[in-house]
Amino acid sequence: xxxxxxxxxxxxxxxxxxxxxxxxxxxxxxxxxxxxxxxxxxxxxxxxxxxxxxxxxxxxxxxxxxxxxxxxxxxxxxxxxxxxxxxxxxxxxxxxxxxxxxxxxxxxxxxxxxxxxxxxxxxxxxxxxxxxxxxxxxxxxxxxxxxxxxxxxxxxxxxxxxxxxxxx
Amino acid sequence: xxxxxxxxxxxxxxxxxxxxxxxxxxxxxxxxxxxxxxxxxxxxxxxxxxxxxxxxxxxxxxxxxxxxxxxxxxxxxxxxxxxxxxxxxxxxxxxxxxxx
Numbered sequence: 693x694x695x696x697x698x699x700x701x702x703x704x705x706x707x708x709x710x711x712x713x714x715x716x717x718x719x720x721x722x723x724x725x726x727x728x729x730x731x732x733x734x735x736x737x738x739x740x741x742x743x744x745x746x747x748x749x750x751x752x753x754x755x756x757x758x759x760x761x762x763x764x765x766x767x768x769x770x771x772x773x774x775x776x777x778x779x780x781x782x783x784x785x786x787x788x789x790x791x792x793x794x795x796x797x798x799x800x801x802x803x804x805x806x807x808x809x810x811x812x813x814x815x816x817x818x819x820x821x822x823x824x825x826x827x828x829x830x831x832x833x834x835x836x837x838x839x840x841x842x843x844x845x846x847x848x849x850x851x852x853x854x855x856x857x858x859x860x
Numbered sequence: 861x862x863x864x865x866x867x868x869x870x871x872x873x874x875x876x877x878x879x880x881x882x883x884x885x886x887x888x889x890x891x892x893x894x895x896x897x898x899x900x901x902x903x904x905x906x907x908x909x910x911x912x913x914x915x916x917x918x919x920x921x922x923x924x925x926x927x928x929x930x931x932x933x934x935x936x937x938x939x940x941x942x943x944x945x946x947x948x949x950x951x952x953x954x955x956x957x958x959x960x
Contacts, residue, residue: 699863703870710877710897719889726893729874733904736867740911745922752926757896757933764937765889768944774887774951786883794876798869806864825916826923833920837927844931851938 699739705732717778719765723758730754744822867908874901888940888950892933899929 709729713722730753737746826834874897881894903925910918940950947954 699866703866706870707873707877710874713890713894713897714877714881714884719887719893722887722890722893726897729897730900733900736870736904737907740867740907742907742911742919744919745907748923748926752930753896753900757930760933760937761889761893764941768889768941768950772949772951773954774885774890774949777886779884780886780953783884786880789883790876790880793879794872797872797876801865801869801872806862806868822916822919826920829916830920833924837924840927840931844934848934848938851935851942 695739699736702732702735702739705729706736717775720762723762723765726761727754727758730758744819864908864912868905871901871905871908874898874904886951886953888943888952888955891952892936892940896929896933899925 706729709725709727709732712725712728716722716725730749734746734749734754737743737749878894878897878901881897882891885891885894903922906918906925907922910922943955944950
């Protein structure tokens with residue numbers, strides 16, 4: 693019972709944050725809406741029993757990505773036209789296409805449903821079994837992420853230095 | 861309603877809201893955040909299906925997706941910084957030079 697109430701509560705929180713992202717004028721408020729959505733999703737993951745992913749969500753998304761985003765919003769706080777007029781010319785087509793996509797996917801979801809039995813007790817998602825499986829079976833993926841991160845650091849420096857260096 | 865179906869429905873709703881945000885908003889940073897919302901919606905669907913099984917593969921892939929999303933933001937933000945420095949605005953309607 694409590695779980696169901698929490699499920700609906702955090703789902704409403706996630707949807708509310710996403711709606712606030714569409715409506716809010718200042719990017720900082722949009723970022724706060726997104727942070728609210730991400731925290732609600734982390735709570736949903738915890739409710740599903742996948743605590744590892746809930747921790748990843750808070751640490752990586754809210755802790756790293758969104759803090760980075762908030763820094764950049766503070767850095768670029770210029771009063772430009774995108775602040776005065778929130779929406780582009782594509783407001784109506786965008787809303788219509790979004791509603792159409794949502795209706796199509798919802799109809800598909802209702803018609804097909806989700807079949808197949810649920811495997812009881814997803815024990816692997818607790819920290820200790822997950823860590824063992826992660827570093828035992830998926831160690832190559834883990835190492836590949838470190839390679840990816842190095843590539844990203846080099847690429848970010850190349851993006852900033854490449855053009856900016858020549859332009860002065 | 862089944863919990864799995866409810867969460868997939870929530871994922872659909874979040875994805876569509878993110879898509880609408882990418883289409884209708886003008887601020888480049890808001891566009892990036894709406895894309896993040898779409899990634900989050902996709903991750904919610906993946907986690908919902910992964911939690912039905914008894915395997916760590918889903919969680920491992922979610923970790924990979926988080927790292928890729930962080931990498932995407934780390935590349936996208938310098939691009940937005942360069943664009944805003946060059947065009948003096950964050951309005952994506954002003955970036956017409958990319959149209960060729």
